[in-house]
Amino acid sequence: MGTKVAVAGASGYAGGELLRLLMGHPEFEVGAVTAHSSAGKTLGEVHPQLTPIAHRMIEASTPEVLARHDVVVLALPHGASGAIAAQLPEDTLVLDCGADHRLTDPQAWSRFYGTEHSGTWPYGLPELVHADGTKQRSALGDARRIAVPGCNVTAVSLAIAPGLAAGVIAPDDIVAVLANGPSGAGKALKPHLLASEILGAATPYAVGGVHRHIPEIEQNLAAAAGAPVSLSFTPTLVPMSRGILATVTAKLTADAAAARPAWENAYADEPFVHLLPEGQWPTTAATLGANTAHLQVTVDERAGRLVAIAAIDNLAKGTAGAAIQCANLALGFPETLGLPTAGVAP
């Protein structure tokens, strides 16, 4: 009999993607699907793509409903997961796709979110390289609470961390500019997320150091560099439903020939993170629906900067795929079990 997984916040885009991936996983069984305002609807009303389970009812997100599961994945607005998690058994694996438990520094949380911090959970980016040569994976082996990373964070961290860990780039002036599909902003009914506004348009948002993913990226990159980092971060909405393309540059501090090997070493054995052959650049389309990150790196010697570019699917490797990858690790399944590695393209 399978491992029962509940999804709280199932009506959102991350929730839908979690269910899609769980349906294809050989060990996980979809248990309760819960939500707030969509409780009482069928899944098919909010996620018509989940054809075989479209008839299932969405329940209310109560601790009682969620408790009867081996795994609970929380895909809730920030601020909501701490209270629910506190009411779940300690040996239930709880994965929080929200931001609440990612940061280690309560002050960073308060500065960007304006509320009190809910505490720090083991951080679910297995491939993140650390300054000491280890990877974040080692923190997840027996975890029962895991903070799933933010989607922009995953893209930027995977793109540039190897160079920081290897000491080939400077940590003090990293610049990241992202092209983002609007699904990362969720289903909120906001004017700037209307199709008429986004079709034919590229538009930046949260410019100037105010995006809430910044402290989480800096936390990751500091772990890689073994030193504080400085980051300029600008996301941009573009007309594709999913996908993040992160263009990250940093000052080169080593010989140009030393750059690529840092990425080769970091990711040679990673099943989901692929450094493309030299000369081939990532495209978000190649990662659609897959738990993969595609990377490329080069050196611009005239500008004295290294350029690393990563493409991911914000809902797959950026959120739901990462949650399942972490669940695989925490429960002792093969890390890749049930996770798609081929993207849906074109």
Place this chain on the structure above:
Amino acid sequence: MGTKVAVAGASGYAGGELLRLLMGHPEFEVGAVTAHSSAGKTLGEVHPQLTPIAHRMIEASTPEVLARHDVVVLALPHGASGAIAAQLPEDTLVLDCGADHRLTDPQAWSRFYGTEHSGTWPYGLPELVHADGTKQRSALGDARRIAVPGCNVTAVSLAIAPGLAAGVIAPDDIVAVLANGPSGAGKALKPHLLASEILGAATPYAVGGVHRHIPEIEQNLAAAAGAPVSLSFTPTLVPMSRGILATVTAKLTADAAAARPAWENAYADEPFVHLLPEGQWPTTAATLGANTAHLQVTVDERAGRLVAIAAIDNLAKGTAGAAIQCANLALGFPETLGLPTAGVAP
């Protein structure tokens, strides 16, 4: 050990989707991947989304290379498959994703293609209802040559055949208008397929009874109706990479209350063809990457017409998924084995 499958014409969009689906199939093993002008390249150069097999080389499409397989899938331009199939062993399962072997009437072939017909193979649309109450599935159980349907054909046939078989609509004045993603037109370097031309644009093509899918649709609908049909068919390119939305109308000849049951009866037990709950209309996005067709039907009593709408992914249920579904049937595997039923949305 798995069933070895070769894909000829692997560099095209259908070829890439075949490989993606084969990678996720528990019984099939990707064998030779062959192409014409792309031979000698890596798969990753033409299909970067196929991450785990991106390093594999594309070989030339010769009978020798293809012969060493249990299954050969041909994703070639029309006119090319007959000669290759003739050189493959009779007990090799050959699935032709091209048009060559779909039509039973050589004259219809000549009229639309201008060449001599290559002969007719069992036709691979398992869910197609016949006038006698059977389904096309029964022709595929031990086939070793199967003609995979055209993508537009699948959408229109699944949408309207049940009403013809049940006698609730007239066969003599069917009108189909389709919204199509450009991937159905393949990778041909034609000006009207450039992104600059298609972004922000809806454009009809092959208007006025000249599209080559027409005789194939008429053949299917005649099988459903038990009588000749008349079809007006207009496809329209719209700015989405994949997807077909077929809006099909026909004159109602029965009581309006008799309409929906015809579809319910036809598809109640079908794993891939889903009649949505009343009031919910199909969207192509819900079928992306999945081997599913979503349908809805209603009656416009003022106009005296029934409207049936089907959504599919042209590369999945429309081509590559259909091929694998047929292979499952022909080889005695469960029909649904290894085929995704949840779409990648949003």
Place this chain on the structure above:
Amino acid sequence: MGTKVAVAGASGYAGGELLRLLMGHPEFEVGAVTAHSSAGKTLGEVHPQLTPIAHRMIEASTPEVLARHDVVVLALPHGASGAIAAQLPEDTLVLDCGADHRLTDPQAWSRFYGTEHSGTWPYGLPELVHADGTKQRSALGDARRIAVPGCNVTAVSLAIAPGLAAGVIAPDDIVAVLANGPSGAGKALKPHLLASEILGAATPYAVGGVHRHIPEIEQNLAAAAGAPVSLSFTPTLVPMSRGILATVTAKLTADAAAARPAWENAYADEPFVHLLPEGQWPTTAATLGANTAHLQVTVDERAGRLVAIAAIDNLAKGTAGAAIQCANLALGFPETLGLPTAGVAP
């Protein structure tokens, strides 16, 4: 000194397009711009594209503010224009871009809108051919109240009316299927209008004879045919911000050779309605931002149906451009004055 024009409902998409076109008109001067919930904002906050007048304030939509103008254009939700118009001077030219005053049959209004009818105004589709050989233009010469047509209505009516007026097609079984950009649905914050839902998706809506544009189309086509018509009408949302492509078919009742001349005769002298050269099909992109309609017509002899296809920009020729064209006519300016005839493509 120019003719002063007020725009009520200026914060919506139609309002923005009205202002853009008015800014380029040599005789019109933008007067008050008014709205409901956006009153007090600058124009630039809701329409950043209106660069030179972005600093202007949006006022509240009161009769006092609107009365001090030669022309008032109402771009309001249906039901709102009657009361405002009643408080404006009789010699003020009032153009209603909403539906309230388009229908001549109060029962048709009540059946589709569920409220009492506000009365009928001269109908602003100048190029509409009538059964008696006249055009609708003749009703607009000295009008001071004009009902601007619906966008879908304009596309379908222009596409098929000439064939009805010439008697080459039957009026009793017309089928129209449309590809529509979401801007036609306005800025309403509805989940199905979110970019994540529309990107990569084609989705029908208001299927089965329930769309509120149907009685208006039937009214126009009946005027062209000199007899009642029957219409099946299905719009489809596709991922382009603007544009309508209407594919309209009807049973051919004359010799195929008689078809095209009907369209040639109807539109030979029209400055905005262009029958394309034979073999060239319309694309919505070619009409973007222009007050043009592109048409093509052909006969499918196998199916016994004529196919007429029209492309327009729903906000330009479909709404705002039509309003200004009507204002030109009503005020005695050249009909084409200040209206763009070149589209913004690609």
Place this chain on the structure above:
Amino acid sequence: MGTKVAVAGASGYAGGELLRLLMGHPEFEVGAVTAHSSAGKTLGEVHPQLTPIAHRMIEASTPEVLARHDVVVLALPHGASGAIAAQLPEDTLVLDCGADHRLTDPQAWSRFYGTEHSGTWPYGLPELVHADGTKQRSALGDARRIAVPGCNVTAVSLAIAPGLAAGVIAPDDIVAVLANGPSGAGKALKPHLLASEILGAATPYAVGGVHRHIPEIEQNLAAAAGAPVSLSFTPTLVPMSRGILATVTAKLTADAAAARPAWENAYADEPFVHLLPEGQWPTTAATLGANTAHLQVTVDERAGRLVAIAAIDNLAKGTAGAAIQCANLALGFPETLGLPTAGVAP
């Protein structure tokens, strides 16, 4: 009688946009439209959006045809304009939309283009601020040869030059990342420009200091800074037909409060370059079809970087609009004559 303008290379996207804008210009009259492989076709076959002149024939691009005009605009592949210009009378105003005559340093040309330089013409970016407080406009007043800037160049230069001229940012480490619509790459039949490849995808190109627009940007920014600059430049294809969003960051060297005034001072009197109100960020959609650039600037004090973002339409202000603006200046017309300042949005 009007000023006659010939367009050479009229079949490309820049050529089409030139003709659209010329049609709306009160002083210019469209003369010969010429092309290479499209000679003999009608304009409507390649540019259906140019409705009123769609019947005109495209001629061959010979000096004889072009010479009989007051103005000749060259929209040709690089390398082609020098020879043609040499055969045109010296008092004919020749505007080159290609790259050939933009660079002042022949070595920079050779390094990026691999051929011999054709010589330098006055550079057509009127709003470019210089270190000495003048603007580039002063070089254009009586010019008869003008090099129209590259589209990416215009976006990046307008975005960041004021800060360099005012000395509030450092010239030695500028980073620019762009989101680009594919129309900037022209109509070339290349696989990566197919709609199927670009829909749903964000993809970088020419990464690592190899893009040919780099020396031109550096030339402009050096003029603004009065010192050499160092630039990291990464363009990214996104799924919109037109538009460039340039996100440009540089190290802040002054008090944060001094930043915005530099932009305010530079562009306060510019009719086409608009610094948006604080807090509002540019979107490419707001500039579609208009000769405008929208800008915003802020300081990220944590990162120590200033972020300036510019949005333009690559074919309008980025190419064809710029050419006409320069022609207005060179011929003594008002600089803004006939150029749209309201964008087509949504």
